[in-house]
Amino acid sequence: MMRLPKFEYSTPRELAEAVKIMASVGPEGQFVAGGTDLYPNMKRRQQTPKTVISVMHLPELNQITGDGKSGVSIGASVTLTDICENPLINRDYPVVAHAARSISTPILRNMGTIGGNLLLDTRCNYYDQNYEWRKGINFCLKKDGDVCWVAPGSSKCWAVQSADLVPVMVAIGAKLRFASTLGDRMIAAAGLYNDDGIDYLHKRPDELLVDLELPPINGWRASYQKLRRRGAFDFPVLGVAAWVQLDQAGLVANAKVILGGIAPSPVKVNEAAQALIGQPLDREHIEAAAEAAYVKARPLDNTDFVMNWRKQMTRQYTLRALKELV
Numbered sequence: 001m002m003r004l005p006k007f008e009y010s011t012p013r014e015l016a017e018a019v020k021i022m023a024s025v026g027p028e029g030q031f032v033a034g035g036t037d038l039y040p041n042m043k044r045r046q047q048t049p050k051t052v053i054s055v056m057h058l059p060e061l062n063q064i065t066g067d068g069k070s071g072v073s074i075g076a077s078v079t080l081t082d083i084c085e086n087p088l089i090n091r092d093y094p095v096v097a098h099a100a101r102s103i104s105t106p107i108l109r110n111m112g113t114i115g116g117n118l119l120l121d122t123r124c125n126y127y128d129q130n131y132e133w134r135k136g137i138n139f140c141l142k143k144d145g146d147v148c149w150v151a152p153g154s155s156k157c158w159a160v161q162s163a164d165l166v167p168v169m170v171a172i173g174a175k176l177r178f179a180s181t182l183g184d185r186m187i188a189a190a191g192l193y194n195d196d197g198i199d200y201l202h203k204r205p206d207e208l209l210v211d212l213e214l215p216p217i218n219g220w221r222a223s224y225q226k227l228r229r230r231g232a233f234d235f236p237v238l239g240v241a242a243w244v245q246l247d248q249a250g251l252v253a254n255a256k257v258i259l260g261g262i263a264p265s266p267v268k269v270n271e272a273a274q275a276l277i278g279q280p281l282d283r284e285h286i287e288a289a290a291e292a293a294y295v296k297a298r299p300l301d302n303t304d305f306v307m308n309w310r311k312q313m314t315r316q317y318t319l320r321a322l323k324e325l326v
């Protein structure tokens with residue numbers, strides 16, 4: 001049985017208190033929400049904070065406000081179950097509820113939060129193993145070692161961004177609010193992710209995710225398709241989020257295709273958007289966009305399934321995601 005290492009646990013009731021505790025403990029501290037990612041990582045000694053600060057009792061992080069007309073704000077500690085069941089999200093942002101429903105299992109969704117999902121650690125077959133297993137291969141660059149077993153010549157870690165809501169939030173243009181003792185800042189979801197499996201977030205460790213803002217629904221539509229081995233539950237080894245806005249004439253005015261699960265950060269396929277913009281959302285242009293996504297996708301051999309097959313599936317899953325929007 002894997003045991004948690006010893007750590008101090010703190011449960012602040014106010015945002016100001018939470019960021020103050022984090023500032024006082026420095027790099028030894030880490031926030032936790034549902035703990036469905038952090039605690040397994042601690043058991044495997046991938047992350048070893050000395051102080052764990054819960055964000056589950058902070059009122060600002062536990063509410064959903066607004067509507068599709070004005071935009072919706074979702075607190076970072078709202079659970080995935082609450083996202084799946086919320087009538088407003090299901091009515092105005094069905095793509096968000098759909099992606100949340102595809103995450104892990106009902107029990108894990110009762111604990112796991114939307115904030116924890118957006119800040120999920122990157123994943124790799126050589127990393128998501130217990131301590132002894134990792135010791136057996138002399139560890140790797142991401143934790144305790146000095147070589148990347150996926151690309152031994154590389155000085156970079158290629159662990160994969162594997163959270164289902166990440167490509168969706170990037171595609172729909174969500175914004176994220178962070179707080180620290182230095183003040184608040186708001187950034188676009190698209191600007192949060194860094195293409196490096198170790199340093200995968202443009203965020204300081206002391207910054208607390210407060211909430212996310214979904215943009216108003218003004219004619220856009222979005223969809224999400226997920227490739228995984230088991231339909232019941234599994235991390236995505238490819239996720240395709242598609243977003244389009246049509247003009248009065250029914251032509252595509254704006255489009256985004258974002259790939260998750262194939263690189264350390266979500267991949268924006270500009271060529272797919274170019275294939276769609278100014279065109280009807282028909283079979284010919286959808287196929288051109290899917291081809292562009294296939295060309296751009298470069299999965300590596302560090303998750304489930306053979307990488308070439310995952311690349312081929314990018315075409316199919318992009319086709320499916322865009323067809324859903326017709």
Ligand SMILES: Cc1cc2nc3c(=O)[nH]c(=O)nc-3n(C[C@H](O)[C@H](O)[C@H](O)COP(=O)(O)OP(=O)(O)OC[C@H]3O[C@@H](n4cnc5c(N)ncnc54)[C@H](O)[C@@H]3O)c2cc1C
Nearest residue numbers: 031033034035036037038104112113116117163164209234
């Ligand atoms: C068996 C299993 C299957 C899973 N399947 C999937 C899946 O299919 N798809 C998927 O996307 N995920 C999956 N997950 C991962 C995880 O359950 C979810 O991503 C979940 O949403 C994580 O949320 P959490 O609240 O538990 O995060 P936590 O574990 O609490 O935190 C995750 C990270 O975010 C940080 N953090 C959390 N909240 C904040 C905050 N407010 N401010 C700053 N930092 C914060 C933590 O420090 C930690 O680094 C799975 C996990 C397991 C164990």
Ligand code: SF4
Nearest residue numbers: 124140148149157158
């Ligand atoms: S990509 Fe390389 S460095 Fe990163 S976790 Fe995997 S083996 Fe380790």
